Every structure is written in structure tokens, then in C-alpha cells.
Amino acid sequence: MLDDSPLDHLSDTEVRALAQRLLAEVRHKQATIDKLTHEMAVLKRLKFAARQERFQGEQRSLLEESLEEDLEAIAEELEQLASPGEKSAAKAKPRRTPLPPGLARREIHHEPQDTQCSCGCQMKRIGEDVAEKLDYTPGVFTVERHVRGKWVCKHCETLTQAPVPAHIIDKGLYTTGLLAQVLVAKYADHLPLYRQEGIFERAGLALPRSTLAQWVGACGVQLQPLVDALKAQMLDRAVLHADETPVAMLKPGNGKTHRAYLWSYCTTPYSMIPAVVFDFAESCAGRHAAAFLGAWRGTLVCDDYSGYKALLASGITEAGCLAHARRKFHALWANHKSQIAGEALELFGALYEVEREARELSREERLRLRRHKARPAADVLHRWLIARRGQVPDGSATAKAIDYSLNRWAALTRYIDDPAVPADNNWVENRIRPIAIGRSNWLFAGSLRAGQRAAAVMSLIQSARLNGHDPLAYLKDVLTRLPTQPASRIGELLPHNWKLEPTV
Numbered sequence: 001m002l003d004d005s006p007l008d009h010l011s012d013t014e015v016r017a018l019a020q021r022l023l024a025e026v027r028h029k030q031a032t033i034d035k036l037t038h039e040m041a042v043l044k045r046l047k048f049a050a051r052q053e054r055f056q057g058e059q060r061s062l063l064e065e066s067l068e069e070d071l072e073a074i075a076e077e078l079e080q081l082a083s084p085g086e087k088s089a090a091k092a093k094p095r096r097t098p099l100p101p102g103l104a105r106r107e108i109h110h111e112p113q114d115t116q117c118s119c120g121c122q123m124k125r126i127g128e129d130v131a132e133k134l135d136y137t138p139g140v141f142t143v144e145r146h147v148r149g150k151w152v153c154k155h156c157e158t159l160t161q162a163p164v165p166a167h168i169i170d171k172g173l174y175t176t177g178l179l180a181q182v183l184v185a186k187y188a189d190h191l192p193l194y195r196q197e198g199i200f201e202r203a204g205l206a207l208p209r210s211t212l213a214q215w216v217g218a219c220g221v222q223l224q225p226l227v228d229a230l231k232a233q234m235l236d237r238a239v240l241h242a243d244e245t246p247v248a249m250l251k252p253g254n255g256k257t258h259r260a261y262l263w264s265y266c267t268t269p270y271s272m273i274p275a276v277v278f279d280f281a282e283s284c285a286g287r288h289a290a291a292f293l294g295a296w297r298g299t300l301v302c303d304d305y306s307g308y309k310a311l312l313a314s315g316i317t318e319a320g321c322l323a324h325a326r327r328k329f330h331a332l333w334a335n336h337k338s339q340i341a342g343e344a345l346e347l348f349g350a351l352y353e354v355e356r357e358a359r360e361l362s363r364e365e366r367l368r369l370r371r372h373k374a375r376p377a378a379d380v381l382h383r384w385l386i387a388r389r390g391q392v393p394d395g396s397a398t399a400k401a402i403d404y405s406l407n408r409w410a411a412l413t414r415y416i417d418d419p420a421v422p423a424d425n426n427w428v429e430n431r432i433r434p435i436a437i438g439r440s441n442w443l444f445a446g447s448l449r450a451g452q453r454a455a456a457v458m459s460l461i462q463s464a465r466l467n468g469h470d471p472l473a474y475l476k477d478v479l480t481r482l483p484t485q486p487a488s489r490i491g492e493l494l495p496h497n498w499k500l501e502p503t504v
Contacts, residue, residue: 004145012479033081036074072217080221095133099132100205101171104145106135110162117153119362123160126152131164135175135343136149141205141291144175144397179215180475186455187435220453222482226455227277229490230463234275239319241266242308244284245435251453260451263288264432266466268301268422270363273496275461276431280451286310289373299418301425320411322351323424327400340388340398347381355423367419374416379435381407387489423454431462463495474498 010018116124127150135142152159168176185191191199193209193216200207234240242265249260261284279290286307292485293300299317302308303324312318326348332341354374358366383401392398405412415421435458464474477500478493491497 002443029081033078036078036081047049052075065488072214073221073453074217076218076221087114088380091119094257099134099143103134103141103205104141105145107145107147107207107467110148111145112149112151112160112162115151115160117156117158117160117247119153119158121153121155123151123158125149129161129268132177132340133173133309134178136200136203139203141200141203167379168222168479168483169215174215178475179219179479180472181214182215183219183457183475184461184472187454188461213278217453218457219479223460224456225487226478226482226490226493227459230275230459230494231277233273233491233496234265234277236295236297237267237271237273239268239271239418239420240296240298240300241268241425242289242302243425243432244305244307245432246284247280247451249282250447259283260448261288262432262435262451263292264428265292266428268420268432269427270420270422273494274463275494275496276428276433276462276466278455278462280448280455281414282448299414300424301428303425304404317414318411319414319418319421320408321425322412322415324350325401325405325408325412328404332397332401338398340392341401343384343388344381344401347377347384350377352380363419367417369420370416378413378416381405431466434462450472460495464498467498468496469498473500477501 068106113451115125117123129148129150131146131148133144133146146165148162148164150159150161168179169289182193182196185196185199186193193212196212197207197209242263244261244263246259247262249258260280260282263279263281264276265272265279278291279288284305284307286309289307289311293311293316297315299319301319301321302310303321308318326345329338329341329344329348332338335344351374356378357370358374361369385406389402389406390401392402415423460475460478461471464471474495478498481493481501485493
């Protein structure tokens with residue numbers, strides 16, 4: 001007799017509520033599919049119209065790369081949204097060409113754990129399936145030959161075979177080592193795909209940049225849940241740094257670029273979780289920082305940028321950057337040898353001397369030292385600022401430097417009474433500096449989606465570096481394990497928790 005349906009135990013009200021919830025989920029899913037389908041259609045039009053843009057040489061190559069990456073990313077998202085019966089049609093797979101026979105090959109055998117049939121007979125090996133995957137170590141292509149033996153029981157004709165190992169991109173003819181190499185070269189070494197295409201060709205195998213772009217787009221989608229988990233754990237910290245840097249973003253419709261921003265958020269050097277998460281946004285408006293931080297309410301170490309002001313009104317505590325205040329006087333000294341600026345630098349130096357001493361201390365010892373030494377030094381600096389302000393004319397560069405410190409004095413000295421707060425924002429500036437340097441290579445972000453994908457992958461790469469990991473080894477292992485990693489244990493793959501599993 002068949003078991004009762006679970007719905008039989010629900011009241012009419014509960015059934016209606018369940019039906020409404022399911023209908024809402026279906027509408028939301030369909031709306032997402034419609035949005036992605038429309039975005040894909042727009043990108044396809046831009047792809048075929050790219051030759052009409054006023055871009056030449058490197059700029060055109062970068063545009064074409066971004067479009068290919070975005071198209072593959074959307075196709076991957078549509079694949080994930082498709083129902084099981086629709087998955088085969090949701091994303092067309094290109095026909096695979098055989099790998100060159102001249103490449104060195106390394107066999108990896110996959111056999112069943114048990115070749116004893118359930119009927120009691122010993123199975124016999126009758127053949128094998130072989131799948132080849134392209135691998136790459138800097139300068140050298142090789143091929144992994146995955147050999148899966150077929151075993152059959154003569155008595156009951158039961159056939160058994162080791163399952164196909166899960167891959168980050170279904171049925172891909174390339175290893176996670178090659179995928180990781182492309183990602184690290186693009187987002188850590190800032191090598192656009194057209195340059196990587198030339199590097200691979202010199203190594204003996206021409207990989208079209210369109211293929212590389214498809215890999216980047218697909219991997220970006222697959223890695224996003226890991227970035228989301230990293231962000232969630234970072235937002236559990238009570239103190240964070242924030243900074244931003246401008247990045248040009250392409251507007252394909254008119255062949256021009258406009259100023260977008262890469263926002264950077266990270267834990268402090270005193271945190272038990274070294275992490276940095278980047279967020280790419282179309283502008284420097286404060287709403288982007290508010291959207292990223294959400295319900296987080298802690299102490300934010302930042303400069304005097306207006307984009308953070310609304311956050312402070314919502315309950316976030318501001319901690320100023322002592323280095324920003326000092327730099328204004330340093331500029332006066334470097335450019336004009338200002339006597340007043342020289343005096344200021346000596347007084348700021350006294351505060352930094354305390355911080356050098358406090359760096360390796362425990363929270364309690366750091367707090368005690370700051371109150372004992374930094375507080376008196378800060379009071380001396382404050383009295384000096386007030387006295388000197390009355391001696392310089394309004395509107396002068398010296399007056400502006402002094403006013404910056406006086407107007408933000410409470411924020412600049414907040415660190416003295418909170419041992420979890422650093423004295424300046426240099427920690428996050430050092431995290432964002434490599435990205436700023438890389439702009440000379442990649443020139444601009446090809447689209448908002450491309451900028452967000454870059455921010456996500458760079459978050460993992462820079463966080464891996466913060467934790468002392470080789471980004472290539474980290475991404476290779478994560479891309480290998482991610483397809484079979486339970487969602488409930490995805491935190492194990494975050495850079496501050498990650499441990500390289502020993503190879504068998």
C-alpha cells in the first residue's frame with residue numbers, strides 16, 4: 001500500500017500557503033531566466049557589433065574577451081537554473097577536437113574499490129574508457145589520461161566501473177591546473193587573455209582566447225558561492241577596513257569608458273581571519289558601500305571620503321586614518337620644506353613609534369600601552385594643532401592640513417581606546433595597490449558583470465596571499481574539490497581554513 005502524501009497531513013490553509021510560496025519561487029526563477037536571457041541577447045548584439053566600435057588593437061581584444069566571458073557566465077547561470085530535463089538544451093556544448101598526439105601523457109587509473117560481485121563471483125576486467133584532459137605547468141603542456149577500467153561478472157553479467165570524477169566545468173577537456181593558471185595569470189599577474197594566448201602558443205599549443213574566455217566566465221560563476229561565504233565570515237568581524245579606487249568601465253554602445261570603482265573591504269591585521277573582499281560598482285556613491293555591508297554595524301576604518309558618511313549615520317562607528325592626516329603635512333614638507341609641517345611630522349612620528357611597539361602585543365597590553373603613551377602624545381599633537389591653526393591664514397594649504405586633523409580628531413584617535421582598531425588604513429591600501437598597478441595592463445573593465453567577476457576572483461587570490469598560500473595551488477585545489485564539496489562545508493575551502501589535501 002502506498003504511503004500517504006505529505007500534503008494529506010496539511011490543513012487547507014497550509015496547502016494554500018505552500019502553493020503560494022511555490023508559485024512565488026517559480027515566478028522569481030522565471031524572472032531571473034528572463035533577465036539573463038535578455039542580457040545574453042544584448043551581449044550577443046554587442047559581440048557582433050564590436051567591430052564597429054572605435055576601439056583598436058588591445059582595446060578591441062579586451063572588449064571581445066569580456067563579451068565572451070560574460071556570455072559563458074550567463075550560459076552557466078542558465079544551466080544552473082534549468083530543470084534536469086532541460087539541462088541538456090540549456091547550454092550547447094561545442095564539439096571537442098582531439099588533443100595533439102605529440103604532447104607527453106600521464107595515465108591516471110580509476111578502478112572500482114571492490115571487484116567482488118554481489119552474487120559472490122569475482123569480476124573480470126573487460127575493457128576501459130579513456131578521457132584525456134589538457135594540463136599545464138608554466139611553459140609545458142601535458143595530457144592526463146584518465147583510464148576507467150570496466151569489470152564484469154561472468155555469472156550474472158553485472159558491469160561495474162569507477163564513476164567519472166566530477167569536474168568544475170562539465171565534460172571539460174582540461175585540468176583544474178590549467179584553469180587555475182588562466183585565472184591567476186589574468187587576475188593576479190594582470191595578463192589579458194590575448195597575451196596568454198600568445199604565451200600558450202609559444203609553449204606548443206594555440207588555445208583560442210574565446211576558449212579561455214569561456215573558461216573564465218564559467219569558473220567565475222562556480223567560485224561565486226565561495227566568495228559569498230568569505231564575505232559572510234568577514235562581516236562577522238567587529239572591525240573592518242574600507243577603501244576604494246577608480247577603474248575605467250567600457251560603455252560599448254558609444255565606444256567610450258566611464259569611471260567605475262573597485263571597493264575593498266578587509267579584516268584588520270589584528271583579526272584571526274585574514275580576508276579581503278572586493279566589490280565592483282558603477283560609481284563611488286555611498287549606496288554601494290551600504291549595500292555591501294548590509295546589516296553590519298561595527299567600527300569601520302576609512303578615510304574622509306564622502307561615500308562613507310551615510311554609513312556613519314546608520315550606526316556604524318568611524319575610525320579615522322592617521323596616515324591620511326600625516327600625508328597632508330608630508331606633502332607640505334616634501335614640496336615646500338615647511339617648518340610647521342616638519343614639526344607636525346615629528347609629533348605624528350611619536351604616535352607611530354608607540355604603534356611599532358604595540359604591534360605584537362596582546363589586546364590588553366596594546367590597550368595599556370596606548371593609554372599610557374599614545375594618549376599623552378595625541379594630546380600634545382592636538383594642542384599643537386590648535387595653537388598653529390591660529391597662526392596661519394584661512395584657505396592656505398597649511399590651514400587645510402590642520403583643519404583635516406582637527407575636524408576628524410575623535411575619529412583619528414578612536415584607536416587609542418580600542419585595541420582591535422588599527423591606527424590607519426594602510427592595511428587595506430596595500431591590498432588594493434596590486435589591482436591599481438594592474439590597470440596599466442587591462443586598461444578597463446569590459447562590463448559591470450566583468451568587473452564583478454574580477455572582484456570575486458581577486459578576493460580569493462588576495463585572501464589566499466594574506467594567509468600565506470600560493471594562489472595557483474589554492475585555486476587548483478579549490479576548483480578540484482568544489483564540485484563535490486557539500487554546501488554546508490564550503491567554509492573549509494575559504495583561504496583562512498584551507499589545507500592542501502595530500503595527493504594519493
